[in-house]
Amino acid sequence: MIKRLLVGLLCVLTALPASAAFDIAQLMGDLARHKGGRAKFVEKKYLAILDKPVVSTGEMTYTAPDRLEKRTLTPKVETLLLDKDILSIERDKQKLSINLANQPEALAFVDSIRGTLSGNRAALEKNYALHLAGNADKWVLTLLPSDQKIASMVQRITVTGNKNQVRIIEYLQADGDRSVLNIDPVDPGNGQ
Amino acid sequence: MTRPAGRALALWLLAMLAGAIVVWNSRFSADMSFFLPAKPSAEQQVLVDQLKEGVVSRLLMVAIAGGDAASRATASRALRARLEKLPEFVSIQNGETGSMNAERDFLFAHRYLLSPAVTPERFTVDGLRQAVADSIDLLASPAGMMLKPLLPRDPTGELVELVGGLNAGAQPNARDGVWASRDGERAMLLIQTAALGSDTDGQERAIGLVHSQFAATAANDKLSLQLSGPGLFAVKSRATIKSEVSLLSTLSTVAIVAVLFFVYRSLRLMTLGLLPVVSGALAGVVAVSLAYDSVFGITVGFGSALIGEAVDYSIYYFVQSGRLGVEHWRARFWPTIRLGVLTSACGFGALLFSGFPGLAQLGLYSLSGVVVAALVTRYILPPLAGANLDMRDLSHIGPRLKRGIAVLQSLRWPILLLALAAAAMLVVNRNHLWHPNLSALSTVSAADGAADQTLRADISAPDARYMAVITAPDRESALQAAERAGQKLDVLITEGVIGGYDSPARFLPSAAMQASRRASLPPTAELQARLQTALADSPLAAGKLGGFLDDVETTRRQGQLSRESLHGTALALAVDSLLLQRPNGWSVLLPLRPPVGHGEAGVDIAIEPVRAALAGSGALFVDMKNEFDTLYNDYLHEATLLSLAGFVAIVGLLAVTLRSPRRLGRLLLPLLLSVVLVIAGLHLAGQQLHLLHLIGMLLIVAVGSNYALFFDDASQAARGFEDFDDATLVSMAVANLTTAIGFGTLALSKVPVLHAVGVTVGPGAILALLLSACFVGRKGGA
16 A cells, blocks of 8 residues: 555656756655665675675665665575664574664764665765765765774765665775675566 | 679689680671571582672672763773772773773684684585685675684684674673663773672772772762672671671660669669670670681671570569579579570570571570570579669569559450451461562662662673583593583574573683694695695685684694683683682583573573483583572571471470470460461561561560460469569569560661561560460469
């Protein structure tokens, strides 16, 4: 029911003429209207020490505004759940819970994804300088850490998407290693 | 002064002097050994050891409140820095990062001797391939972030294996880089003292240091410090007992002296009257001191009751012999008093057989006190007092008392009905009368207990409820046994029965285990060749793993790890607290963690599967909470038996002496009614009964029988209570008053052990007198 309403809303939105210039406020507005969904992901990590990238695949479920579940299926089953500020990782029967409120650096890292998914500009700008390129159909949002502590871990985060759907998140780490997360939405209602 | 008087006095003085010397050399203690079993079972011994010297008994939890998060964090760091330098503390944790560097370095440096995954198979071509592939898989996970910089030196992921076994359970909250309470409003520290939990002086010093060092750091007077832990409870409880011992004794002495002075109106008689009391109190301490290695403060606190009881004999003597003379008193009244002393002795004596050391001490103390007071009254007091007592005639009070008794006797049926109703109520509520566990006897106030609970939850402090315990003749065999038990526990982890466990062998493997792990490591050339083959298709090139080859070779040539190798790391502390040298060998503690529950709270460990898994391994599984409950139930069960035995002894003694079932019945009826009425009254007043109330019931019979005996004696001498000897009545009233004062003072105590005896025996003694008067019979008839 709600889903159908959302899909309807989505159609109305995309049908609107892209008259105004595409800016961060508009993108954030679009993203904020995205109420969540399921997606497949493929994550490739390019590490200097390895000759080939490490590839992991699985499913992600996002429920706006602050619940994100990432279930890795290969190479090893692992569940990562972010619920508000609690991050839990389950792997090999081991379960680990971290309260992100205690870990400002990790929180900033997590906020880069969460802030983008939920279109929370204030949360993003707390730790990053934002640059937007492209148009509503294909946009690229670049996040550059403004805090020294975060910059010592990650140089740049690049988020690519179309409309209100995030497609690729790329992390460039301070040591030059990078990871690319490809997101492919699964929306049975939409026939995708 | 006559010659016999002089001799008596000299003898008494000598005895007192000897007693004073013994007391001077006695050791007094106010620690929890009062409550700990005298003859513990193996499981209880673990409990006792843990309470006395276990790590948990040495933990102090500290909270810094007030101000803002930043100033609290600063204060927490400053406090840690200061305390860390003091020898009184072995570890101060506040969640500061960097504080675990030494430990991580140690684990990394010795990973090939410490990792349980190091076996010959691990270093075969297949083993290496698998281990490296697992490590690379881990890199895909955020959990692998830590591993990435270490990968060239630790491609098989031994550090991950090592750290995986450590407590991954609840970590405290953090704010501004240091631990914080759940709501974030307090900075938290976890401190381990060098002093043992049983060393109350040491704990007091450590707590004082925490406070003074905090005061010295706190530039910000908005901050306040809160502290709790077993050490604080011990210190507070000792302070309470200390202050109460003197306060209660003083109160009861002053009140009794006032009564005596009012009755005698003579300083000389009053002083003489206190002679048996002082002798008894001293004898009590001497007896306990000689029989046990230390005298408990609570035992001495019981002195206030002893004073009230022991003073009775001199009251009888002065009031009764004033008119009749010493010889007549001895012939006429001493046998009754003697029988009373014996019944009291039966009551107190029953406690001697208790396995609850506190109770046995109380019994010995009171028994020797009462007997000595009676003997001094009988043999020392008469020659000292002389023939001419100058005792005021109190007979005029007699008729008034008799009028009161007449009124009481008209109330026999209502009283019987009331007692019947009380008994019925007790039967109906029999399942709600008793306090279920040992905490009933604890001196810890409800407020302190609640504060402790909050701190404990805020800092996720370990409660060490479950433990597997191993004993072995030497360190090496102890560690080997720990490793064998560990393998069984690993199975339980996979099955989800337990969440994890700690073991000293994790940081200090047995020499045999270290040798076998070292033997698993191939020489460099061989390892290099295997690595080439194993990693042919791997994204990780063998050529990048020079550091790995070097580290393995270093370990191959390195000596054994010993306890000394751990020096300077918190791991030394962890090993020392889990691997203990005992007079007769070594013991290993393996604390078990419950599996992670679905909710906020953890779940209990299922006892039977753990017992079954450890069966035959020589490890004893102990559930501390269960042991505590069992211990209390054992005490309660034993106290019930002892009370019954004491009661039977009293009844037997009376039956043999009185040789009349009718007289015996008349004598016991008021005593039993008193017990029923007092217990019902306590229940209605909302008191939950515990062990000491039970003992109190026995003491009502033991002490109350003294009055009943006088009435019985009088009923044999006179035709009706109208003809009773007035002086005897008056002496009983006064003696009863002093006894009630003595025990009643205990009711004021905050120490549950003393309080319970006070509220039971105080009113019970008065009721015993009143009801004995009420149901007194006549010679040869009802």
